[in-house]
Amino acid sequence: xxxxxxxxxxxxxxxxxxxxxxxxxxxxxxxxxxxxxxxxxxxxxxxxxxxxxxxxxxxxxxxxxxxxxxxxxxxxxxxxxxxxxxxxxxxxxxxxxxxxxxxxxxxxxxxxxxxxxxxxxxxxxxxxxxxxxxxxxxxxxxxxxxxxxxxxxxxxxxxxxxxxxxxxxxxxxxxxxxxxxxxxxxxxxxxxxxxxxxxxxxxxxxxxxxxxxxxxxxxxxxxxxxxxxxxxxxxxxxxxxxxxxxxxxxxxxxxxxxxxxxxxxxxxxxxxxxxxxxxxxxxxxxxxxxxxxxxxxxxx
Amino acid sequence: xxxxxxxxxxxxxxxxxxxxxxxxxxxxxxxxxxxxxxxxxxxxxxxxxxxxxxxxxxxxxxxxxxxxxxxxxxxxxxxxxxxxxxxxxxxxxxxxxxxxxxxxxxxxxxxxxxxxxxxxxxxxxxxxxxxxxxxxxxxxxxxxxxxxxxxxxxxxxxxxxxxxxxxxxxxxxxxxxxxxxxxxxxxxxxxxxxxxxxxxxxxxxxxxxxxxxxxxxxxxxxxxxxxxxxxxxxxxxxxxxxxxxxxxxxxxxxxxxxx
Ligand SMILES: Cc1cc2nc3c(=O)[nH]c(=O)nc-3n(C[C@H](O)[C@H](O)[C@H](O)COP(=O)(O)OP(=O)(O)OC[C@H]3O[C@@H](n4cnc5c(N)ncnc54)[C@H](O)[C@@H]3O)c2cc1C
Ligand SMILES: Cc1cc2nc3c(=O)[nH]c(=O)nc-3n(C[C@H](O)[C@H](O)[C@H](O)COP(=O)(O)O)c2cc1C
Ligand code: FES
Numbered sequence: 001x002x003x004x005x006x007x008x009x010x011x012x013x014x015x016x017x018x019x020x021x022x023x024x025x026x027x028x029x030x031x032x033x034x035x036x037x038x039x040x041x042x043x044x045x046x047x048x049x050x051x052x053x054x055x056x057x058x059x060x061x062x063x064x065x066x067x068x069x070x071x072x073x074x075x076x077x078x079x080x081x082x083x084x085x086x087x088x089x090x091x092x093x094x095x096x097x098x099x100x101x102x103x104x105x106x107x108x109x110x111x112x113x114x115x116x117x118x119x120x121x122x123x124x125x126x127x128x129x130x131x132x133x134x135x136x137x138x139x140x141x142x143x144x145x146x147x148x149x150x151x152x153x154x155x156x157x158x159x160x161x162x163x164x165x166x167x168x169x170x171x172x173x174x175x176x177x178x179x180x181x182x183x184x185x186x187x188x189x190x191x192x193x194x195x196x197x198x199x200x201x202x203x204x205x206x207x208x209x210x211x212x213x214x215x216x217x218x219x220x221x222x223x224x225x226x227x228x229x230x231x232x233x234x235x236x237x238x239x240x241x242x243x244x245x246x247x248x249x250x251x252x253x254x255x256x257x258x259x260x261x262x263x264x265x266x267x268x269x270x271x272x273x274x275x276x277x278x279x280x281x282x283x284x285x286x287x288x289x290x291x292x293x294x295x296x297x298x299x300x
Numbered sequence: 301x302x303x304x305x306x307x308x309x310x311x312x313x314x315x316x317x318x319x320x321x322x323x324x325x326x327x328x329x330x331x332x333x334x335x336x337x338x339x340x341x342x343x344x345x346x347x348x349x350x351x352x353x354x355x356x357x358x359x360x361x362x363x364x365x366x367x368x369x370x371x372x373x374x375x376x377x378x379x380x381x382x383x384x385x386x387x388x389x390x391x392x393x394x395x396x397x398x399x400x401x402x403x404x405x406x407x408x409x410x411x412x413x414x415x416x417x418x419x420x421x422x423x424x425x426x427x428x429x430x431x432x433x434x435x436x437x438x439x440x441x442x443x444x445x446x447x448x449x450x451x452x453x454x455x456x457x458x459x460x461x462x463x464x465x466x467x468x469x470x471x472x473x474x475x476x477x478x479x480x481x482x483x484x485x486x487x488x489x490x491x492x493x494x495x496x497x498x499x500x501x502x503x504x505x506x507x508x509x510x511x512x513x514x515x516x517x518x519x520x521x522x523x524x525x526x527x528x529x530x531x532x533x534x535x536x537x538x539x540x541x542x543x544x545x546x547x548x549x550x551x552x553x554x555x556x557x558x559x
Contacts, residue, residue, distance in 0.1 A: 020517035020525070022554040029525030041517070041554075049552040053345035054337070056511035057380070058301055067510060070518065072555040195378060197305035200341045202378075264515050 002036065002289050004233050004255050005156035005181035007091050007117050009036035011274035012289050013246065016237050016260035017042055017095035017120060017160070018067065020267070024083025030263075031088035034271025038088060039258065040081065042095040042122040043111065044131070045103045047073045051127070052204035057193060062215060062239070063261045064191050066127040066208030069097060074110035081114035091117035093158070099130045100141075101148040108149050118155050121145060121180075124162035124187030126209045133162040133187070139174035146178025156181035158235065161222070163215075164190050168222050169229040176232050184235040184258065185222045189215050212261040215239045220252045227253020227294050241265065243276020250277075253294040303339045303378025309354075311373055314435045315428075318359050318403055319369065325379055326354040332411035333386025333477075333504055333534040337512050339378030340364045347509050347529070349407035349479075350382060357435065359403040383512055384533050387477050387502050390415035390422075397473040398424040398440070399461050399488055401480025405435045407504050407534075408479050416443035423447070423473075425464045427480065431455035462487050470497045477534075479504035482559045486546030489537050498537035505533050505545070508552050518554065521545070 021041040050070030094116035125132025159175035188209025219238025236254030241262035306325035351357040422444030431454035448456025514530030
């Protein structure tokens with residue numbers, strides 16, 4: 001059992017936003033496959049069809065995606081959250097986005113009836129014009145949006161950060177000052193791939209976000225830095241695909257880990273990683289995840 | 301994987317609105333029922349069943365397929381695949397019933413070839429709106445018996461594939477493999493359920509794909525959260541009873557829309 005921002009999780013693995021999170025039924029399936037909590041696809045103020053395909057490609061080192069935040073809007077999504085809440089016996093976190101504080105608040109209030117256990121603010125998607133990282137690179141906007149959402153809902157608010165900044169700590173601080181209960185790091189790294197036979201950028205949106213194994217060292221460093229700078233918990237995400245990766249992320253300072261791209265290898269990944277972490281803790285005489293959270297800071 | 305640059309080597313006009321494109325790329329490990337993502341550069345990337353190891357059979361419906369129809373031999377597209385789970389492979393002496401409607405013939409053509417080559421007995425019900433829209437009639441006849449149906453009676457039985465199916469004794473078949481418009485497949489499923497044969501039936505489904513590799517969740521079906529791109533596109537009939545199948549699907553923004 002892990003407790004973060006007052007919410008209890010049966011294990012420290014969480015489904016990352018944008019992965020199998022557009023329907024209530026798929027969220028339930030991820031919970032049944034072992035996730036300790038699930039985060040929905042990022043939901044916005046209006047229905048959005050996203051970018052044209054190709055919207056995701058597997059490269060040798062990781063994955064590139066530019067989905068373009070496809071979502072049915074909050075008005076059509078509260079029902080999916082209700083289905084997830086009824087069917088899954090784990091916390092359900094609603095990821096939301098907007099172009100400014102008013103839009104974030106509108107979406108959060110629109111979903112509040114469905115009773116998500118927390119909100120995760122996506123101020124970090126790297127490839128949606130006017131949304132995501134456009135906001136998440138500006139600490140004043142991050143603080144203002146976080147404060148506005150915290151004022152309008154009565155559940156914890158997590159803020160998901162972009163690594164595409166010079167100093168992620170200052171953005172993390174802004175989220176903390178705005179009242180965030182936790183930060184989630186990281187969203188994808190800006191990236192691109194080109195088809196050499198035609199010269200066309202492969203993604204329909206031309207560029208997108210890199211995820212998977214390739215970004216793990218970047219994520220570890222961001223989590224490490226945030227753990228040092230902040231008083232609120234850090235939830236680690238980026239390139240976790242095994243229990244070893246998860247333990248490494250936790251030792252960098254994460255209280256829990258989110259898993260995204262690794263679902264490609266199989267939905268059982270959550271159960272497998274959770275079991276692996278438990279085994280590791282037991283074998284090494286640790287009482288729980290808290291015992292190793294930030295361990296890498298203490299040994300030196 | 302990155303899209304494989306694939307040159308069109310041959311274009312066959314199957315019907316006024318359906319063409320087969322053959323490529324210089326052969327996906328030799330493609331199983332019947334698996335699909336490829338076809339990247340029509342600058343327009344879109346869309347899923348297509350493999351109708352041959354090196355070919356797809358396409359109905360012109362919108363932007364990407366229209367652009368494809370403007371292409372000539374020697375032009376190229378990007379191909380990624382094969383992806384997804386196909387039909388259960390037929391074994392020797394098995395008795396297989398194939399039910400194909402319209403462009404649904406695409407993934408079933410290779411199944412018929414494969415079944416015949418391993419010594420399974422193949423029977424096909426082949427449906428189309430009208431005689432000129434029938435695809436692969438010759439190919440299915442080379443694999444076994446074919447019952448043709450057309451909506452207007454211009455060839456074979458006048459009616460739908462279900463008109464022929466209703467008269468059949470399905471207990472004879474080890475497996476029933478179906479692809480076509482969802483309403484057609486849904487009517488077939490209901491008929492097979494009445495005959496207690498739905499768990500011997502496999503359906504190749506159509507949902508909106510974004511990632512096509514089982515990550516994003518765009519293609520998930522209620523109520524089990526099955527991913528059509530990775531757990532399917534071919535799914536057993538027993539999984540489809542009490543699902544959204546035949547009722548609604550999701551649009552590109554994941555809103556529910558009626559089938
Ligand atoms: C597993 C699978 C196999 C398929 N096999 C074949 C085949 O062998 N031959 C064939 O002609 N068609 C096949 N289709 C359907 C084909 O993918 C669509 O007709 C095609 O995408 C239309 O593209 P468009 O740009 O011309 O049309 P658009 O104008 O973009 O859209 C027309 C309709 O096509 C469908 N469509 C568009 N984009 C996608 C997408 N990314 N994923 C799924 N559906 C989409 C939607 O239903 C849409 O309403 C298959 C679909 C799936 C899911
Ligand atoms: C297909 C795809 C869609 C994503 N959509 C979202 C999203 O809607 N909101 C969000 O905050 N992050 C989104 N992400 C980012 C992931 O949640 C995660 O931060 C990132 O992929 C790194 O983790 P991973 O390496 O485990 O995949 C998406 C990632 C992928 C691969
Ligand atoms: S299209 Fe992304 S999971 Fe199927």
